[in-house]
Amino acid sequence: MPSVNADSQAKPSTKDNVDVLVVGAGPAGLMQAVVLARCGVNVHVYDERTESTANGRADGLQPKTSETLTQLGLFRTIEAQAVKVYDITYWKPGPNSTLVRTGRASHYPSDIVDVRNPYILLVNQGVIEKTLIDDLATRDVDVKRSQKFITYTIDQGNEYPVQSEFKDITTGEHYVVGSKYIVGGDGARSAVRNAMPNSEFNADVTTLRWAVIDGVLKSDFPDFWNKTIIKSKSNGSILGIPRERGMTRLYIELPPEFQYEDLESVQPIIKDMAKRIVSPFTLEWESVEWFTIYRVRQGVATSFVDRGRAFIAGDASHTHSANAAQGMNVSMHDSWNLAWKLALAVKGFGSPDSLFTYQSERQKVGQDLIDFDKIHTSAYKVGDSVALSKNFEQNVKFIAGVGASYSYNVFNKGTRNEILEPGVLPPPVNVLRYVDSNPVQLETVTPVFGQFHICFGAKNFAKSQEFLQNFSAIVEQNQTKFSKIYHQTNVNESKTKLDSLNHKRYTPVSSLFTISFVTAPEKHNNEFELEELPNFFQPYRWSVYLDLQNSRSAFQTWFKNKNESEVGIIILRPDGYVGCSNSFKVTDSPQGVVDWLSDYFEVLDC
Numbered sequence: 001m002p003s004v005n006a007d008s009q010a011k012p013s014t015k016d017n018v019d020v021l022v023v024g025a026g027p028a029g030l031m032q033a034v035v036l037a038r039c040g041v042n043v044h045v046y047d048e049r050t051e052s053t054a055n056g057r058a059d060g061l062q063p064k065t066s067e068t069l070t071q072l073g074l075f076r077t078i079e080a081q082a083v084k085v086y087d088i089t090y091w092k093p094g095p096n097s098t099l100v101r102t103g104r105a106s107h108y109p110s111d112i113v114d115v116r117n118p119y120i121l122l123v124n125q126g127v128i129e130k131t132l133i134d135d136l137a138t139r140d141v142d143v144k145r146s147q148k149f150i151t152y153t154i155d156q157g158n159e160y161p162v163q164s165e166f167k168d169i170t171t172g173e174h175y176v177v178g179s180k181y182i183v184g185g186d187g188a189r190s191a192v193r194n195a196m197p198n199s200e201f202n203a204d205v206t207t208l209r210w211a212v213i214d215g216v217l218k219s220d221f222p223d224f225w226n227k228t229i230i231k232s233k234s235n236g237s238i239l240g241i242p243r244e245r246g247m248t249r250l251y252i253e254l255p256p257e258f259q260y261e262d263l264e265s266v267q268p269i270i271k272d273m274a275k276r277i278v279s280p281f282t283l284e285w286e287s288v289e290w291f292t293i294y295r296v297r298q299g300v301a302t303s304f305v306d307r308g309r310a311f312i313a314g315d316a317s318h319t320h321s322a323n324a325a326q327g328m329n330v331s332m333h334d335s336w337n338l339a340w341k342l343a344l345a346v347k348g349f350g351s352p353d354s355l356f357t358y359q360s361e362r363q364k365v366g367q368d369l370i371d372f373d374k375i376h377t378s379a380y381k382v383g384d385s386v387a388l389s390k391n392f393e394q395n396v397k398f399i400a401g402v403g404a405s406y407s408y409n410v411f412n413k414g415t416r417n418e419i420l421e422p423g424v425l426p427p428p429v430n431v432l433r434y435v436d437s438n439p440v441q442l443e444t445v446t447p448v449f450g451q452f453h454i455c456f457g458a459k460n461f462a463k464s465q466e467f468l469q470n471f472s473a474i475v476e477q478n479q480t481k482f483s484k485i486y487h488q489t490n491v492n493e494s495k496t497k498l499d500s501l502n503h504k505r506y507t508p509v510s511s512l513f514t515i516s517f518v519t520a521p522e523k524h525n526n527e528f529e530l531e532e533l534p535n536f537f538q539p540y541r542w543s544v545y546l547d548l549q550n551s552r553s554a555f556q557t558w559f560k561n562k563n564e565s566e567v568g569i570i571i572l573r574p575d576g577y578v579g580c581s582n583s584f585k586v587t588d589s590p591q592g593v594v595d596w597l598s599d600y601f602e603v604l605d606c
Contacts, residue, residue: 064401
């Protein structure tokens with residue numbers, strides 16, 4: 001453990017004990033807390049800053065992040081304040097050194113990537129933080145500000161083994177917070193990471209530096225309302241991105257030798273550089289809301305976990321350029337990956353080893369991001385629109401957030417009959433909810449409570465009814481591993497009345513599972529009635545669906561067009577990734593289904 005600094009020489013008293021302590025109230029830390037709170041976990045958030053982000057900083061939400069926020073019920077609040085960008089344009093000098101548009105491309109071509117929201121949603125980080133903070137407030141979780149994290153120690157024999165030292169910047173009070181787990185979402189200069197004895201962060205510091213200006217432009221350049229990349233002949237490059245409230249963000253490439261003393265005095269110089277890059281088009285600012293200069297650093301921490309008790313997420317674990325709008329997105333999905341695993345551990349359902357899958361899964365994503373970023377920033381530097389387009393096309397699924405995949409582990413298990421690959425996100429699926437005839441998106445329809453989603457697909461209910469009835473009878477006997485887990489975990493924690501309502505609808509029996517059933521008959525032809533469902537499915541009437549049989553048919557995309565004599569089953573992890581999938585003939589023994597489910601859920605230490 002690193003030596004304790006002067007702030008921690010006194011012997012402070014314990015001020016608080018909590019299940020999970022989150023350090024840092026940026027997007028990574030707040031997303032961690034939002035998911036944990038929805039899972040019924042006692043979580044506290046401490047931040048050194050006196051207030052949340054007001055403007056600037058990260059600004060782009062990728063399609064997968066939009067889907068995650070939709071599942072959390074927060075997307076519409078953010079969408080109403082944001083700008084959507086569908087295209088990218090490329091500009092460089094023409095024959096007479098005049099800038100000409102050399103290309104225009106869809107950001108997320110439908111023939112390459114299938115996403116619900118084929119655009120980047122542009123809005124400043126402050127809007128994201130406020131939305132997450134407001135959501136936490138509805139669950140009686142607030143952010144404790146002006147609290148400086150100093151270090152932590154771990155005593156595995158303690159009920160709250162992580163002892164974290166803090167100093168109140170306002171009062172000077174020095175105190176300890178006890179927790180079962182600590183998560184550092186405290187940025188690139190993470191104090192939590194620095195306190196981890198097994199984690200180093202040796203990022204490559206590149207020669208690339210960019211100035212960033214958010215403001216309202218006055219310009220005759222035609223493409224500042226698209227994402228646009230401008231490469232001048234000798235004055236550098238600009239990346240332009242439209243922003244909320246009529247603003248535009250400009251990233252201005254700086255030469256390696258560029259020197260400056262302070263941001264205030266250098267801003268006019270940067271503006272003049274931008275004007276030269278877009279010349280002969282004119283460029284002025286009616287107002288500037290935010291301005292900064294940053295150097296590109298690229299690296300991944302050597303460890304994301306200390307002894308299964310301390311974790312880092314987001315910029316604390318990886319850093320890269322801002323040009324591809326990845327940082328906030330990858331950070332929040334780091335937290336989403338970790339939060340549900342911590343919730344299982346806190347509730348006593350997750351084995352200790354399962355927490356280490358967080359590092360194996362997200363460290364790989366962090367390294368994939370750095371590898372992409374190095375190619376991406378190099379292409380920006382030379383202004384090569386062909387190289388940029390090729391790099392985007394090759395990595396568009398990763399950029400969108402739907403291409404990050406995980407290797408096999410205790411949560412991702414393969415079978416010879418798998419219908420969806422473990423460790424990947426399922427494609428979008430449209431279905432009709434039986435109880436109210438509402439069209440819904442199957443991949444995001446279930447609320448977030450940290451539960452696994454087990455989705456059964458029987459194309460012909462009549463032919464599969466006996467098989468499903470026999471399966472239901474075996475589960476009711478409560479003699480198998482799956483049966484016991486299913487019946488032991490009836491813990492419907494909730495923090496708000498809305499959560500309570502959704503819990504009853506989607507986890508009426510077990511807090512660890514949402515069970516859904518998809519079939520193909522037409523509802524209005526009276527081919528299928530809810531009363532015909534076996535007892536196992538009866539409590540889940542809100543998650544019985546009819547396949548719409550369109551381009552996003554469940555049976556074409558999830559169940560691979562299973563024939564009428566087969567039942568497909570897909571286990572989705574709490575973060576929406578495919579955990580395992582299989583198909584069974586209706587002539588098979590239903591005991592095989594229960595054994596298969598029992599094998600997968602061995603990871604739950606009940």
